[in-house]
């Protein structure tokens with residue numbers, strides 16, 4: 414049961430970790446009054462279609478094949494992918510097909526002088 418609870422939040426755990434490490438970026442309005450004031454500016458590694466499907470397959474392989482528990486592996490894999498499906502339904506259109514697509518989009522959306530600051534996001538305090 415714990416594996417299922419963790420599986421549906423795996424992408425969120427990675428999002429928090431990657432934001433903390435400065436790999437992904439999230440910004441907020443000066444005052445956060447609603448979830449609309451939080452901007453998920455760059456999260457292609459924790460939240461993309463390719464990474465969600467890959468994480469689900471990896472969980473299925475590790476638990477289903479590695480631990481020889483195919484039912485648990487399938488349940489955990491579906492749990493991971495279910496997060497992606499629900500995010501696709503509820504998010505603004507901010508989920509990339511894969512990390513390469515988001516990185517290319519971020520690079521083309523800024524001027525050459527912005528590239529160095531965008532490629533090295535500020536770390537959380």
Ligand SMILES: [Zn+2]
Pocket residue numbers: 424425460496500
């Ligand atoms: Zn999410």
